[in-house]
Amino acid sequence: MPFELRRAIRERDGEGAELWCRYLNPQMARVVHTIGLDRRWARAEGAYLFDDTGDRYLDFLTGFGAFGIGRGHPSVRRALHEALDSELADLVQMDTPLVAGLFAEALLKRAPHLDRVYMCNSGSEAVEAALKFARYSTGRSRVLYCDHAFHGLTAGALSVNGGREFRKGFGPLLPGTEVPFGDLGALQRELSRGDVAALIIEPVQGKGVRVVPDGFLVAATQLLHRRGALLICDEVQAGAGRTGRFFSYEHDGAEPDLVTVAKTLSGGFVPVAATLGTDRVFKKVYSSMDRVLVHDTTFGTNLMAMVAGLATLAVLEEDGLIENAALRGEAIAAELKSVASRYEMVKEVRGRGLLVGIELGRPRSRGPRARWELLTRVRRGLVTEMIVVDLFRKHRILTQTAADNMDVLKLLPPLIISDSDISWFMDGFCEVMDSIHASSRPVWRFGWALASRAATPSRPATPKSAGPSPRG
Secondary structure (H helix, E strand, O other): OOHHHHHHHHHHHHHHHHHHHOOOHHHHHHHHHHHOOOOEEEEEEEOEEEEEEOOOOOOOOOHHHHOOOOOOOOOHHHHHHHHHHHHOOOOOOOOOHHHHHHHHHHHHHOOOOOOOEEOOOHHHHHHHHHHHHHHHHHHOOEEEEHHHHHHHOHHHOOOOOOOOHHHHOOOOOEEEEOOOOOHHHHHHHOOOOOEEEEEEEEEOOOOOOOOOEEEEEEEEOOHHOOOEEEEEEOHHHOOOOOOOOOOOHHHOOOOOOEEEOHHHOOOOOOOEEEEEOHHHHHHHOOOOOOHOOOOOOOOOOOOOHHHHHHEEEEEEEHHOHHHHHHHHHHHHHHHHHHHHHOOEEEEEEEEEOOEEEEEEOOOHHHHHHHHHHHHOOOOOHHHHHHHHHHHHHHEEEEEEEOOOOOOOOEEOOOOOOOHHHHHHHHHHHHHHHHHHHHHHHHHHHHHHHHHHHHHOOOOOOOOOOOOOOOOO
């Protein structure tokens, strides 16, 4: 019997968590169940998710940024259907497919100082390519990276990952050195040793949502080039329009030697990633016909990925989504800053465009301080996790913490959000913060729920949320 998706889902509906426990990563099912985010998702559209009860949720997580243009965008869907119906020969391998060339051309129009593109499937792969290209073209092995950096979890990318919780137990890794984010003095000291191939940096860090100081990237480029090293800008999450420019390094007027981009580029349908670079770097790596496949990947230029990428670029331009990211990003930051003085726990609102971080900290007043310390003694970051859970369960807003053991609430909405979506979030955020500051009841309720859920097996439960659906 041929496979039919609808029949398979109908016959095995509700078994997702059980199957994950049995065949995939059992800890994922446990975590989702314990923190109370377990739902059976029925469908998705634009900025919204819908569970099997019909309740609508505001998606301020967007699959870690993959759904930057919203979920199920009709233009990308049409393009992918057209690609399937075309029956074009795909992945012949020893060929030069037209659509990949068109996509590379379209990408480079967004980075006019760069010349060539390497296509791959994920942000980690794009980072791996950038590291290899930098090391080969400079003849050096050591790469500098920043504290709190996140560049992926494959072995090379892990070598430049500032999160020690990810690195533990996977060494030895590639030679690399951590430098403080935005510290030119530390960069200069490491460059003086003469063995640095490159500095890799996120102009807006995903972990913690820290923005590079003004002028740092330009000054860093000058220092790096003076020592024969390269600048790699990781735009996997911040790129493709999220910060109000196509690439976040543009805010600083920088011209990096290598750039990685992924996530939003896929339209959320087919994995798409790319490493953009200068002609000088690429010609050193691919220096002869003998080296034509010295760095390659089987599915890198597959038709569906290239079509998804081209259609997504068109949507970003035709729908004015980069401009919308700038406009709505300013609006949500302004609203957050305007209410921040009401809440002692809110220490800073930062970010660019629709990559926003809300840093929390220890309050001064006795009651809120006691509640903060109670949760923080159990685990750092638990206050932020409580806010994430309350936003989800009480207000149907999906958000995330910016990193493990870090008190930063991260907002990563799609670039299509409207004023009403911002109002939905602000109403929910203010109600949650009012509740936490006014009473210890939310803390005890959260702690009790966390403990009881952790003690029970994960199961594909779908509790009905109380109250009417916010804004529809």
